[in-house]
Amino acid sequence: MRRIFEALGVPNLFAEVTADALVYANLRCIDSHGVSRGLDYVVGIKLGEINPRPVIRVVRETNSSVLLDGDRGLGPPVANELVERVIEKVGSTGVAIGAARNLRDVGALGYYVSKVTRAGYIGAAVANAKARVSVPGVASPIVGTNPIAVGIPSRKRTVLLDMALSVASYGKILSHAARGERIPEGWALNKYGKPTTSPEEAVEGYLLPIGGYKGLALAMIVDILAGPVIGGPVSLEITGRGPYTQGGLLVLAIDPALFRKLEEVEEAIENYARLVKSLPRDPNTEVIIPGERATKCVEERSQRGIPLDDETFSRLAKIAEELGISVTELTSPIPNV
């Protein structure tokens, strides 16, 4: 991916962070935000919808905050610049917030929040995306899947939540369609705003939010934070083809030392994990701490490699070939994580 972006005129460091963000997602089994999404970025760059060489500009700045304009740029380099600035600030102020507007899709929010937690701080991020979520009775999307991510620093385990506010993703619906299976009730609406269990109707329709009106309200709050509050578009105003669109992004960092020593926090988290894992349950049910599943994926995929589905691999190979990148490079061993 790095070589592909470089070949498209993306500066070296920007190409590297973009590839890193995509591989981060694949390693955690978030394949929807991995290499396949990177190939969508390629389309976006070719169409002129994504600026491959953005000049990132500071719009406002204080000791504890920064607002960036992403110059319609490839999302990961802009978001990475944002998170690095927020991490620098939180070191002196204890709590810091940054926002970026006028940028394209940033991939998995967890990538940026992980950078905050690895630096030893509590991290949180929200972003809004093109409207795809609705509620029964409304014949239009209302909000995006508007993800939220929160991470707590610990050198003993990864504690990281990174989730969209829809019950299911489009990816899940598409794989039901591919297998010829109906989708469960509660996942989607058809284009008239009526509940459906047909994956084909769902693709033309809208996703349902978690918790019905509760999830819709939460997605609206994210929309207002990432839009009106920072001067970005709201979900309904985000246009452009493909998932390389984005509204705004906010990143918050908090020094846990404001409250306790990090060692105490880590120990209390381990006690918490022991407690919830000791609860009486069916043998085939497991209570996991947010981030645990992704950690297992990293272990497995770091050793065995990242499996790409046939469609993604052939898209990747085709783009690589067009850009004169040899296929040998595509099958080289993945780096250590």
Next chain:
Amino acid sequence: MRRIFEALGVPNLFAEVTADALVYANLRCIDSHGVSRGLDYVVGIKLGEINPRPVIRVVRETNSSVLLDGDRGLGPPVANELVERVIEKVGSTGVAIGAARNLRDVGALGYYVSKVTRAGYIGAAVANAKARVSVPGVASPIVGTNPIAVGIPSRKRTVLLDMALSVASYGKILSHAARGERIPEGWALNKYGKPTTSPEEAVEGYLLPIGGYKGLALAMIVDILAGPVIGGPVSLEITGRGPYTQGGLLVLAIDPALFRKLEEVEEAIENYARLVKSLPRDPNTEVIIPGERATKCVEERSQRGIPLDDETFSRLAKIAEELGISVTELTSPIPNV
């Protein structure tokens, strides 16, 4: 309520803020967190589980943060002290965070977040509560309904989300039981961790989180923030009878001027409201901005008064009588809001 708390030895200002927090909830039709909960506080004070005269202590403090110890105190005065300190700090630092531990139930989080937004800042709060929520296959509660609240300042409308992370509340289940109706699937589990539509089984069992594992993960993150991070108990460690228990509370405040002029934010929110309200929909479906329903309740109940159910009124009357407070005072007109 103020007179009742004063009669129980609660200092004047503490009694006032507690009554105010309870009436805030009733005025917004959040009756579960109103006068009826205040009567639970009365029980908690009588049992010695709630300290009516807490000595609130600053554990740690910086320019942008504060950690309070609530001395096992009545929640609203402790939470109010916290939010006032956070508001004072955010004025100079642009972003500020506060936490309180060792306090009892604080009532509706929206009460405190509203104080932040009325001061012109973005506000957010999370708290953990006694474990009552679980997922299928686990024969124990795992987390509390661990509410979250977020508010955006605007002089043109209230934008405020205040929600528990369970699909339904115990209150709703109890009212189904009272009417002899089954509860919908997806609301609750029985005590063995199996899905149930019987309200009686649900009361002995657990509530289901919004979005299944997504809501559980979000509630766990809140639990970790309000517990391990600040040195409070996690949901499973919170004991004590009744809803007058609490883990910890965090309040965040952000100055919107870090990003834009408040006037610009307000105007963009109005555009947002117009946009989502103009979407094609069934005539009996309405798309509302978070906070809108509560605002309507305030208008209605400020004029007509707050209806109390018979049980709450008779409990109130009995307690008032015991404390020598005349019933005339209970039916006096409510103050302006």
